[in-house]
Amino acid sequence: MGALPAIAPRAEVIRHHRQQGGQVAAVLPVYAPRALLRAYGFLPVEVWGPPGVRTSDGASHLQPYVCSIVRNALSFLLSGGLDSTDLILVPHACDSLQGLGSILLDFVKPRQPVVPLYFPRSDGAGAQGFLAEELRRLATRMGEITSRAPAADEILQYVVDEETGDRLLLELHEARRQLPLTNADFYRLIRSREYLPREAFETAARQALTMRQPDAAPARTLLLSGVVPEPTSLMAALDERQVQIVADDTLCGRRRVCPPGRSSDPFERLSQSWLGGPPDSTRGSSLAARSNYLVSRVKASGARGVVFHMVKFCEPELFYLPSLRKALQREGVPSVVLEVDLNDALSQQVLTRLDALLEMIP
Amino acid sequence: MNPAAGLAYACNARVLGPAALRAARLYAERQARGGAGRSPHLAPPLRIAPRCKEMVARHWLEGRHAQGVRKVAWVTSGAPVEFLTALGFYLLYPENHAAICGTARVAVDLATAAEEAGYSRDLCSYVRTDLGSLFSGRTPVGRLPRPDLLLACTNICQTVLFWYRVLAEHFGVPLVIVDTPFVYGEEAPPHALQYVGTQIDEAVAVAEKVAGRALSAQSFERVATRSRRATELWLEILQRNRHMPAPISAFDQFVLMAPIVELRGQAATVDLYAAMLREVDERIRRGMASVREEKYRVLWDNLPIWYRLRAVAELLAERRIAVVASTYTNAWGELAPYLDPARPRESMIRAYTYPILNRGTGHKLHIMQGMIDDYHLDGVILHSDRSCKPYSLGQMDQRERLSGSLKRPALLLEADHNDMRCYADEQAATRLAAFAEMLEAQR
Numbered sequence: 001m002g003a004l005p006a007i008a009p010r011a012e013v014i015r016h017h018r019q020q021g022g023q024v025a026a027v028l029p030v031y032a033p034r035a036l037l038r039a040y041g042f043l044p045v046e047v048w049g050p051p052g053v054r055t056s057d058g059a060s061h062l063q064p065y066v067c068s069i070v071r072n073a074l075s076f077l078l079s080g081g082l083d084s085t086d087l088i089l090v091p092h093a094c095d096s097l098q099g100l101g102s103i104l105l106d107f108v109k110p111r112q113p114v115v116p117l118y119f120p121r122s123d124g125a126g127a128q129g130f131l132a133e134e135l136r137r138l139a140t141r142m143g144e145i146t147s148r149a150p151a152a153d154e155i156l157q158y159v160v161d162e163e164t165g166d167r168l169l170l171e172l173h174e175a176r177r178q179l180p181l182t183n184a185d186f187y188r189l190i191r192s193r194e195y196l197p198r199e200a201f202e203t204a205a206r207q208a209l210t211m212r213q214p215d216a217a218p219a220r221t222l223l224l225s226g227v228v229p230e231p232t233s234l235m236a237a238l239d240e241r242q243v244q245i246v247a248d249d250t251l252c253g254r255r256r257v258c259p260p261g262r263s264s265d266p267f268e269r270l271s272q273s274w275l276g277g278p279p280d281s282t283r284g285s286s287l288a289a290r291s292n293y294l295v296s297r298v299k300a301s302g303a304r305g306v307v308f309h310m311v312k313f314c315e316p317e318l319f320y321l322p323s324l325r326k327a328l329q330r331e332g333v334p335s336v337v338l339e340v341d342l343n344d345a346l347s348q349q350v351l352t353r354l355d356a357l358l359e360m361i362p
Numbered sequence: 363m364n365p366a367a368g369l370a371y372a373c374n375a376r377v378l379g380p381a382a383l384r385a386a387r388l389y390a391e392r393q394a395r396g397g398a399g400r401s402p403h404l405a406p407p408l409r410i411a412p413r414c415k416e417m418v419a420r421h422w423l424e425g426r427h428a429q430g431v432r433k434v435a436w437v438t439s440g441a442p443v444e445f446l447t448a449l450g451f452y453l454l455y456p457e458n459h460a461a462i463c464g465t466a467r468v469a470v471d472l473a474t475a476a477e478e479a480g481y482s483r484d485l486c487s488y489v490r491t492d493l494g495s496l497f498s499g500r501t502p503v504g505r506l507p508r509p510d511l512l513l514a515c516t517n518i519c520q521t522v523l524f525w526y527r528v529l530a531e532h533f534g535v536p537l538v539i540v541d542t543p544f545v546y547g548e549e550a551p552p553h554a555l556q557y558v559g560t561q562i563d564e565a566v567a568v569a570e571k572v573a574g575r576a577l578s579a580q581s582f583e584r585v586a587t588r589s590r591r592a593t594e595l596w597l598e599i600l601q602r603n604r605h606m607p608a609p610i611s612a613f614d615q616f617v618l619m620a621p622i623v624e625l626r627g628q629a630a631t632v633d634l635y636a637a638m639l640r641e642v643d644e645r646i647r648r649g650m651a652s653v654r655e656e657k658y659r660v661l662w663d664n665l666p667i668w669y670r671l672r673a674v675a676e677l678l679a680e681r682r683i684a685v686v687a688s689t690y691t692n693a694w695g696e697l698a699p700y701l702d703p704a705r706p707r708e709s710m711i712r713a714y715t716y717p718i719l720n721r722g723t724g725h726k727l728h729i730m731q732g733m734i735d736d737y738h739l740d741g742v743i744l745h746s747d748r749s750c751k752p753y754s755l756g757q758m759d760q761r762e763r764l765s766g767s768l769k770r771p772a773l774l775l776e777a778d779h780n781d782m783r784c785y786a787d788e789q790a791a792t793r794l795a796a797f798a799e800m801l802e803a804q805r
Contacts, residue, residue, distance in 0.1 A: 062755065063748075095752045095755070098752065102544075105724070106725075106759070120543075120557065121539060124564045126557045130543070130556075134543075137551065137553075284524065315521060315751075316524060319525070
């Protein structure tokens, strides 16, 4: 295996950005208009939980049947984990994130401004214009917070630059089989896009892409679907078993890498880009579109099996699961569902299920 | 129209079935006069209750024979349906069907069928109940007609979006989504309303295509007029509970609300609620209370616990607690001011963007505060419904505010609207008894 390019840890990146006079936006899942945030001087730092926080703070606001991503995010905020951020962006991805955004605005009222962002679920004629207008309103709000007023051309340049970052991210995904990286390192690399400035991510990505070798994947290959690959000990477990994840379909990964937009208006362009993204549960895509996409990813990557790594109580993902598994079954692709809570260590039960899947892969 | 289906429909849904239901209603009325099954602490059901039940049963009976005779649309409970009614669609509400299954206590059996098909127990129990019914072919209403069209509106939750995707895949019929952006603040922004309007126009176009005819402006206005009138009457009925003692309980309302959900654009619904209002007024004149010795008046937040409606009502009534208002039943009255029959399309945009479930947690607290004042309430029961996150999230902070600055005891009751496996009788009884003590202490 090769050595992963140096990637600065999250805390250091945030500290450095702030030292340079920049502001930091905590961005909740799933989709964030990174370019727009950058145009207003914010470094977007995504908050997928994080795992292992003290959940008692959030437990006084949220019922136990709310997923650990949302529960942990609130706990993290309440325990001071987001103190170094200047804005909290809450994209509307599901009922739980909707509830969290509302509770933050109406009851918790943190020091940082909380800005919700609604993504359209309709694929009708009005969706693009609606999202573009949502983004314009977000820009206005950020202008009020930062007193900045970047021109449309300037914002467009950020959009185009971030598209380059996304292109490289996509290239990493596509080149996975040729990259001599452990699963743990590969995910550390692609997930650094969640907090690194685009420029730093591009440097790391380009460096990794130079490491390409002719198909470096071992015989046992998997596609990883689900929400977010936490706890990361799953990656170590796969590495130990000499299994490579050759394709990613997680909500925090490949599934939200959108193609570039076409418009010269930055807001329309961002909207076009999002609407052109891969089929996804939180968008409410059709079951057929989602299944076809997944099967095509399996075929293109040569994955021999699929792991659905589900965060408990994630309703959007749970709805699609039976259809996806059926579609894979039709193709003769074995799959397994591993249900986790971000606060739990990787259990023996989960490993046993994983091993059972691996036994089915010749 | 299929002639055989037409004949079956005419005989069964128009003649024989209604006659049988009428006989059942007359029998129920006679039983009620005799006082059968009455609780010593609760007033008897309204005299009109059997008529309401008959009307709802006729609707389901009609559905049983509707296939091949009328176009059928399956719709979410908060969907803008006035144009569908005007186009002659038979409307089926899967949520109402699931609630019927819950009340009949067959929901868990059906949910199990969905779970066996891979649907997680962490999904909404309405969904599991209905999908289980679909997969197993079992239903307490006889038979569900296959839809020609599906209409899902996200103003109640995102769950319906995924649920209807499953239905669309299962039936292979067009699915129309009316996506209503969540209203975090006081008002929906103009671009959100415009987005909803565009989708309603698109929905009308699809519905016209499926119906094979154009929407008549006159019919649309007529249906909107009835919708508005029925909604106003429903709100008036609920507001009569501002009177002390309250003439009907929220538990009665949960049962009597079926027509305002699934039949609100129909003339018979207006007649039913007009008659219901007269009877409620008569109760007030006679000093008749829903709980015989009403001492405490409380609010119910969230969906009911369908499989324990009566048990919870009696448990509270024994302690002289009357549940006189509910944010859930109130939600169907809140629509009234928005619906303008002269401008049905425009008014629908607002009416269906502003339901309580599409608004923030602070807004719901504000609504509850208003109801506490208007209905002279002593406390609040917040049903923390495992199957309804949009309704339940925020309740912990709402409870804090209610019991803090508003000094109203507020109980968070953990349960599930349809899945009995998430409800513990003893535990609930203990919690409700403790709540009663809190009310007593507050006095």
